[in-house]
Amino acid sequence: xxxxxxxxxxxxxxxxxxxxxxxxxxxxxxxxxxxxxxxxxxxxxxxxxxxxxxxxxxxxxxxxxxxxxxxxxxxxxxxxxxxxxxxxxxxxxxxxxxxxxxxxxxxxxxxxxxxxxxxxxxxxxxxxxxxxxxxxxxxxxxxxxxxxxxxxxxxxxxxxxxxxxxxxxxxxxxxxxxxxxxxxxxxxxxxxxxxxxxxxxxxxxxxxxxxxxxxxxxxxxxxxxxxxxxxxxxxxxxxxxxxxxxxxxxxxxxxxxxxxxxxxxxxxxxxxxxxxxxxxxxxxxxxxxxxxxxxxxxxxxxxxxxxxxxxxxxxxxxxxxxxxxxxxxxxxxxxxxxxxxxxxxxxxxxxxxxxxxxxxxxxxxxxxxxxxxxxxxxxxxxxxxxxxxxxxxxxxxxxxxxxxxxxxxxxxxxxxxxxxxxxxxxxxxxxxxxxxxxxxxxxxxx
Ligand SMILES: [Zn+2]
Numbered sequence: 291x292x293x294x295x296x297x298x299x300x301x302x303x304x305x306x307x308x309x310x311x312x313x314x315x316x317x318x319x320x321x322x323x324x325x326x327x328x329x330x331x332x333x334x335x336x337x338x339x340x341x342x343x344x345x346x347x348x349x350x351x352x353x354x355x356x357x358x359x360x361x362x363x364x365x366x367x368x369x370x371x372x373x374x375x376x377x378x379x380x381x382x383x384x385x386x387x388x389x390x391x392x393x394x395x396x397x398x399x400x401x402x403x404x405x406x407x408x409x410x411x412x413x414x415x416x417x418x419x420x421x422x423x424x425x426x427x428x429x430x431x432x433x434x435x436x437x438x439x440x441x442x443x444x445x446x447x448x449x450x451x452x453x454x455x456x457x458x459x460x461x462x463x464x465x466x467x468x469x470x471x472x473x474x475x476x477x478x479x480x481x482x483x484x485x486x487x488x489x490x491x492x493x494x495x496x497x498x499x500x501x502x503x504x505x506x507x508x509x510x511x512x513x514x515x516x517x518x519x520x521x522x523x524x525x526x527x528x529x530x531x532x533x534x535x536x537x538x539x540x541x542x543x544x545x546x547x548x549x550x551x552x553x554x555x556x557x558x559x560x561x562x563x564x565x566x567x568x569x570x571x572x573x574x575x576x577x578x579x580x581x582x583x584x585x586x587x588x589x590x591x592x593x594x595x596x597x598x599x600x601x602x603x604x605x606x607x608x609x610x611x612x613x614x615x616x617x618x619x620x621x622x623x624x625x626x627x628x629x630x631x632x633x634x635x636x637x638x639x640x641x642x643x644x645x646x647x648x649x650x651x652x653x654x655x656x657x658x659x660x661x662x663x664x665x666x667x668x669x670x671x672x673x674x675x676x677x678x679x680x681x682x683x684x685x686x687x688x689x690x691x692x693x694x695x696x697x698x699x700x701x702x703x704x705x706x707x708x709x710x711x712x713x714x715x716x717x718x719x720x721x722x723x724x725x726x727x728x729x730x731x732x733x734x735x736x
Pocket of ligand 1 (some may be wrong): 615
């Protein structure tokens with residue numbers, strides 16, 4: 291019975307690493323040759339770098355292949371064929387799926403997929419869902435806007451593929467979604483951490499429904515790192531009485547890593563489908579050892595229409611020192627996607643990652659789920675303001691919460707903060723990706 295299997299792919303997921311590395315080299319050569327032969331953009335990029343498919347003989351040789359950045363994709367799109375441009379490797383007639391990036395700044399990047407690519411996307415997601423315990427008996431509620439963003443589209447098809455029942459919660463508002471979960475007794479759902487917490491808040495405070503009393507037993511997160519931040523994960527798990535799992539993916543890359551039911555603090559990279567490299571942001575060196583943060587360069591081996599070959603994702607990740615008890619041989623990254631290379635900023639000369647602030651705020655009892663961080667300059671001195679929501683029941687703990695926040699933030703980030711308390715429900719709410727970190731110094735300089 292397939293439902294009894296521990297792994298979605300019982301061969302690939304436990305293949306010894308040396309065999310995986312051989313497979314990765316073979317698959318990299320194949321996709322590199324494909325891009326070189328089929329796309330004008332890739333051919334010209336590689337010719338300029340003086341590298342041809344036959345030059346790739348080892349995994350080290352791959353590092354000579356130039357990386358591709360998002361800004362380059364925007365330039366490509368000004369060329370034919372419309373709207374994808376000349377990174378396209380197949381005739382337009384073969385494109386069956388359109389999606390676009392959801393970034394808040396600049397022109398979106400359009401992403402083409404063939405039907406075969408789309409099958410690949412749902413296969414990537416099948417690894418994720420299976421590893422997180424989804425089976426044919428699940429009834430999965432999907433509270434996301436089915437639109438131009440790739441978000442959970444492929445998760446929808448993967449859920450069908452593994453035989454689960456999928457309930458599309460597209461245009462419903464939050465209250466209707468909670469009622470639908472209650473009505474149909476859904477067992478699982480997927481959303482951003484922000485929305486998972488927002489939904490719980492609506493259920494509890496506007497509808498008088500305790501989300502933990504509903505039938506949701508597992509939740510898969512995407513879009514933000516919350517499900518890998520222990521205090522945020524705990525808040526979500528406590529609110530819903532469910533296991534909460536992380537995964538990472540992007541429009542340009544596909545869904546490339548996933549947490550398993552062991553919840554070991556690491557996410558498995560799907561090494562059979564992707565080559566993940568970590569590069570030191572300052573020195574450009576490649577990082578093999580665990581515990582050192584760098585940006586991810588990623589290749590998707592099997593995506594053909596608009597391939598992802600050494601894409602500079604700007605996602606910050608690090609290798610985990612631990613192996614996961616689940617037995618998968620796929621490598622793990624610790625703490626999921628820690629941040630974006632663009633978001634890491636220097637305040638008073640200290641490197642600050644927004645996720646470190648989130649970990650502290652979500653770990654303090656008596657605060658609401660929302661918060662906001664504003665970095666500004668006053669008389670040439672950097673200032674950080676942290677706005678938090680104080681629960682009405684914790685009004686008498688204001689001073690001790692203030693002291694806890696100050697100590698914890700100093701410990702985790704080496705910086706001091708102006709802490710502002712706001713009433714519950716007054717800070718901005720977000721439905722998709724939250725924008726809680728604002729660096730006003732950047733606006734002034736740009
Ligand atoms: Zn595992």
